[in-house]
Amino acid sequence: QKEVEQDPGPLSVPEGAIVSLNCTYSNSAFQYFMWYRQYSRKGPELLMYTYSSGNKEDGRFTAQVDKSSKYISLFIRDSQPSDSATYLCAMTKRTALIFGKGTTLSVSS
Amino acid sequence: DVKVTQSSRYLVKRTGEKVFLECVQDMDHENMFWYRQDPGLGLRLIYFSYDVKMKEKGDIPEGYSVSREKKERFSLILESASTNQTSMYLCASSQLGTGEGGYGYTFGSGTRLTVV
Numbered sequence: 001q002k003e004v005e006q007d008p009g010p011l012s013v014p015e016g017a018i019v020s021l022n023c024t025y026s027n028s029a030f031q032y033f034m035w036y037r038q039y040s041r042k043g044p045e046l047l048m049y050t051y052s053s054g055n056k057e058d059g060r061f062t063a064q065v066d067k068s069s070k071y072i073s074l075f076i077r078d079s080q081p082s083d084s085a086t087y088l089c090a091m092t093k094r095t096a097l098i099f100g101k102g103t104t105l106s107v108s109s
Numbered sequence: 110d111v112k113v114t115q116s117s118r119y120l121v122k123r124t125g126e127k128v129f130l131e132c133v134q135d136m137d138h139e140n141m142f143w144y145r146q147d148p149g150l151g152l153r154l155i156y157f158s159y160d161v162k163m164k165e166k167g168d169i170p171e172g173y174s175v176s177r178e179k180k181e182r183f184s185l186i187l188e189s190a191s192t193n194q195t196s197m198y199l200c201a202s203s204q205l206g207t208g209e210g211g212y213g214y215t216f217g218s219g220t221r222l223t224v225v
Contacts, residue, residue: 008149034213043113043199043216044152088152090213096142096167097214101151 003027006089006100015109019076023089023100026070030091030098033065035074038086038102047087048074079107112136115200115217122224128187130220132200140203141183142214143167143175145196152199158183190224197221 006023013019021035032051036044048063050056050072056063062075072091076083084107089100116131134141142157144167154167156175164175172194176184183202187194198221201214 006151036213041219043201043218044214045216046213049213096154096157099152101149 004089004091004098004100007103008101010104010106012106012108013079015079015081015107017079017107019079019083019105019107021074021076021087021089021103021105023072024070025072025091025098027091027098028067028070032092033063033072034090034097035061035063036088036090036099038088040085044088076105079105081107081109083107113200113202113215113217115198115220117220118218120220120222122187122190122222124191124224126187126190126224128190128222128224130185130187130198130200130222132183132185132217133181134183134200134202134215135181136202136215137180138202138204138215139180141177142201142203143173143183143185144199144201145169145194146199146219147196155185187222190222192224195222195224 004025035048037047038044050063050065053065053067060077064073086102086104088102090097113134122128143155144152158164158177174186197219199219200217203214
């Protein structure tokens with residue numbers, strides 16, 4: 001079993017839809033969880049950060065962590081065409097982050 | 110506002126050549142990382158460094174080496190380039206204690222290397 005699993009998609013939704021992106025992980029020692037957004041031909045950029053279990057909201061984005069189930073989610077409300085990108089979950093293992101493979105999202109207008 | 114700079118966006122090299130990929134960060138970060146990103150395989154860690162002249166192997170170090178002579182610069186070296194090293198290479202940096210306090214990586218824009 002890989003340490004971090006993420007469905008690669010692609011995921012296509014119409015503008016205004018609610019999007020749910022998910023990752024599962026196997027290492028219970030992970031404490032810090034992040035979501036990165038990567039536009040085509042660019043490096044990933046940090047989008048959301050959460051520590052331990054719970055929810056964190058930032059505008060249209062909500063990050064959720066359920067440590068008991070080893071499951072993290074990113075919700076995007078009122079999705080926009082500018083949200084079209086690859087979304088990578090990441091979590092810490094010592095100093096290096098472990099990344100999911102990324103989910104490609106396309107939002108059509 | 111550029112914080113992590115990779116010297117080349119696109120590079121084409123011949124099989125057997127020695128290739129240098131350079132990365133410079135201006136945020137005084139202790140940690141620096143090299144990843145390669147391939148379709149279907151995601152980001153894979155090649156090497157990382159948590160201090161000057163220090164380095165640690167990541168998940169796929171074979172065929173690569175690194176150099177960190179100064180805190181702001183981390184170089185990736187392909188000793189003898191092969192076609193299976195054709196990939197997008199991403200450099201990143203972070204403060205010590207990645208994750209604590211919400212500190213993640215800052216990535217460069219990537220170098221797309223093609224080995225022919």
